[in-house]
Amino acid sequence: MTAPDPVERELLTRVLDALLREDAYRLRRTARTEHHPDGDWLRLAVPGGARLPVEPDGFQCEVRVRRPLLATDDGTAVTGLRPVLERLRPVVAAQDRPGFEDFAAECAAELAVRRVHRGARREVTERLALAYGPAAADWTGPRGALAYDALAAFRDHPVYPTGHARNGLTEPELRPYAPEFHRGFALRWLLLPRPAVHRGPGPLPPWWPTPARLGLPGDRHRQLALPVHPLTAGEPLTRALNETGLADTARLAPRPWLTALPTLSMRTVALAGDPATHLKLPLATATLGLRNRRTIKPGTLDDGALAQRLLETVLGREPRFASTVLLADEGTHLGAGHELLAALVRRLPGGLERAQVVPVAALLARTPDGGLVADALAGRHYHGSLPALLDAALTLLLDWHTTLFGYGIALEAHQQNTSLVLDRDPAGRTRLRLLLKDNDGPRINSTRLLSRLGDRAAPLLAFGDRRITVADDGPVADVFTTITLHLCAGALAFELDRLGRIPLAVALRRIRQRLERALSRIPPDAAAVLRTRVLDADRLPVKAMITAGTLLxxxxxxxxxxxxxxxxGPNYLRHPLSLEPPR
Structure with a gap:
């Protein structure tokens, strides 16, 4: 049997880490820690015996995998992705075997993509350097943001082990359209009867194509064009039109129109001629779990536009964020009653042309010259001080999201949906701002929001997705913790420590200090909730992403x-690391 290569070993490590973190199939809670001269091992409750070498971690789990293998009781080392999963199969209940097989297929797809990445990354980064300039610190504006997105697309998700796998898509389908390959492509367009199309409150851009522009007969007053991703334009589109009864009246334009580039979210593309305009287009695939489909359910875009209005209302009441928090305009959207017949027109704020617009997901990505994006930004804006850049970002990030919590709001503003905007203010001083997008999945404590906004709150709570509004702070605090704290702050702290850049104790102390300072600015009752549930909690909520998304x-x-x-998982803001499983 061929020994696993470094790519497979790295993936297996992440897969085992995720299974332990989520305690899938009770692997973690039924394990026993054994101390050996070479380090600690977990004896898993697997028929025939299996021991897993581990070491202390603390980022959402007490331990992480030290070496990607299982040792059997007879001393055999089981290595390789498939053999290790096969060794764990007996712990899976019969009714859960289909999910286990789905996850094994997901892992195989991830491994294939990672091997493609290994061969493609150098060519992509060379193209980025030629197109945008050799120094990543010089990539500016919405156009430069696409280059940062491409670098981020090569990186792993902070916790999900198979984040590059796109269910059902093959390598020939990924290379022209996935963000890590950074290729331009032409959009397809579907002509629909206007009465069949639901429109959001925002106006369409003046360039929106007419039937004549698309080479189709028709009346612009009776028909409306809907952009379609090329990967959706075949069988998935045919199926959607048949299911909605639109097959006889819809017309797919015979020729593509407008060139686009993928953003970090593959289903969202930026117009090559106007990269400040994004089109979010449904794809018949799934990422971060087989049930996490990249379609756009009817009503989702209406909820996103309403969330934007809510955030604008909060900004109007909190003047200190007027110059530091930017919102993408997501009020323009179209839908025809099917999850594959929809489009969002996102407009980035103006005035970004001279700024670096960098998703948090790209901060620790490698630049074409091999450095970190964060180092390039620190060199340009913070006299080369990476701790100063991190502190500035954490200060604003935690202040803003804590303020939102004071209104009963928590956003799914994870590392992909949150960007740092760095430039100079009129006085020539470094200016750091946040840019937020894709706000259609918040959690909102309606009771707290009503108490803060009074009569103004009622129309801002009319979400179609009933899961968005809740009656207490708990679910809102959970989103604050799992998104803002874990993915946008904690993940950076732990990785910077592993890279030898900033000691973990220093970074975590700074996160706690900045959070404590932010809590002093919000209503005391709201501050008390976050203090109890985050700063002083014994344990913190952790997303069980593979469990809910694929395994079960x-x-x-x-x-x-x-x-x-x-x-x-353990509260890394409070407790020292421990190898012992939770009681």
Missing amino acids: SKERSGAADINKHYVD
């Missing part, structure tokens, strides 16, 4: 929302 059915997991299904 909704009936088995009990997850009402697969993106908000939790286990718990």
